[in-house]
Amino acid sequence: MSETLLPDNATPLELAFSATTNETDRLGPVFEQVPIYDFTPPPRMLPWLVWQYGLGELSPYLPNLYDLIAEGVRWQRIRGTHASIFMGLGWLGYSGRIEEEPTWRRRWNRFQVELDRVRDRDLPDLQRIDGIVSLSPPVRSIFSRGYAGYDIRAFITSKSRASGAIYSDHSGVTLPSIGAKWSFGRAYDFERQLTEAELTALDAWVPPVPEGGLWVDDDNLWVEEDFLWAVPGIQARRDAITAAVVAYRPWLRFDNAQGDPIGYRRALIHPVAVSATGEYEVAGAKWTTLTSAPTAMILRGRTGFGDGAGQTAASVSIVFGGGPVAGLKSGLLWLAPDQFSGGVALSGTPVSIPFGLTVRERCTFLLTF
Template sequence: MTSLAPNNANIYERANEAALAPRWDTLWQAVPYVTTMKDNPPPAALPFLIYEFGLGMLTPYVPNLYELLDGRGIRWMRLRGTYEGVERGLAFLGITATVEAQWHGRAWWNSSQLRFPVLPPSDNPLLERIEGITRLSLPMRSDLRRGVHQYDVGPLIGNVSQLNESLLDRESGIALKPGGTLWSFGRTTEIEHTLTEAEGTAIGNWIDEPEDGGIPWIAMTYPWVTATFPWSASPAAQRRALMAAWFPARPIYARLKDAAGGVIGYRRCRACHAVSQVVSGRYTLAGQSWSPASAGQVAYIEAMTDFGDADGVTARSVALVAGVTLAAGVPPGRLWLKPNDVTAGTPFAETPISLPLRKTVRERFKFLVRF
């Protein structure tokens, strides 16, 4: 075969074809390559094949374009507009999530949220890719409203009441760009610590181990109102109850430090109680339940950072700080304190950690302090 021109080709078309005659050998050598190129395409051919399959919309979000050409891209295209399409789209990023549709009675009834069983390993650009792929995969009428993991506080719906359109009618999360998806992530770190004599003496909460004569009473440090334990309790139990009851009356902060030992910030603890172990309690730690008790012999202390408190730095240690003195002009009710906001304080229960702090993640620290 020496001509590809049709029988009705005119003289000009045949002359143009004849001008290419010296290239026929080269073109024939390319024919087998064209028929097998899709099996193992070179990088230079990727844009053309992706255009052929109509998958160009995914290229800003999928880092490895070869994954679009191994059959998964076509399967995603066929399922696009369904929740299974979302699942296949997120698989390009190695992410698993469940789509949860909004209640039909809400004004934004056509919105959905993603629930992640595992915390996504980073914020941007990963969250931008998740948002982009999900919006392309959802039905045309649906919007991606939110993504959650562990920390999920829904809105207090006040419709048909005086609370309608109030600040309570919101849900947890932070957007990384104006009008973007809300991300509401949480992560929990549990720490059990036995207070040492040096730590207890430093913060002013230490009673020596009782001997046969009982414990020495220090009315200035442990007022009589804290003596809520039974008189039949052993001196050792009384000691633990008194030391545990010392914490709730004082502001305690959680201090975060980086790898160089510099202070990242302080977060005021939101829970500080003397607790006892129960079957079903208010707090859980290490698979056990605890609830506040007047004669509790263990102290439960919890702090939780807020969205945006710290971002882009890895916390290498966390400690509790008692006796914090605020710098001049710092409001006493401020929850997150920068290093310069604190002029004095006594740390205890310092524990090494490795947590990359992120704007979208609320870090929850649970301490169980024993005596």
């Protein structure tokens, strides 16, 4: 009789039952001749090993079955931890930081992931990220949002500032068949010196005065001067140009590689001056809004989620004035090419902006003269 694993106090009935059901004597020699395929399985065995290990749910994220078996088993051992989420994101070429909801929230089991970069494509990247991240955490946890570059949080009474929050929910949009919300953003900064021709077209050109700012050095005609006597000439010129330019309603026009407009986005413009605590940071310096003695202007526009989705902008231009054609609401922030009319357009600045459903693109111009 084959060696039994029963304890010493086993009864005769138990020993007899073990002996009659033990197939080791008959199958043991044959089993020893079967090669172990787990380490170097032939291709025909791979689907069966995937089924045996229960790795079918991971196959959309690791289509190479050899990688799936090697990595999937490791992932299963740590599933339900932060490490499993990071491992899954690594398969897709991303990494991130996990943020869990505070315990005092009603939906305390939700969590967000701050990705290390903006997603490459809306689809299929976000489907894959949502799928692998949703499979990795504990059963009680729910993946609610992914973001990078643009993160505005919901307003919480007594816990956040209303000026930097959204009253309804965190920033972002959802896509069909994907459970999580997505919020991405990119920023593009440009320096632009307005030329005499451009300022003339805007009816904002004022001839320059010497740097010293002395009236005795000014050789312009009196009929051309509109400076205040109490303000130095060079600053008075800046004030006059700035006031004339910011009086316009500015727009950003995005053109494709063929030079055709993709759309227009409403922008804002402010007179600014350098400040160590300024709210804008462009060209290696901080700038703050200043109406009394500005030295430049900041013009900024940010597209909305889905504006121009599927197209790529090759240049962005500033358009002063203009707006919706007759019959459209005046408060629209994004206009298609056939919905915009009028305005004075400046020459375009080369860019490469791939518009998407989940990304807001921010363009900031530092305008000097």
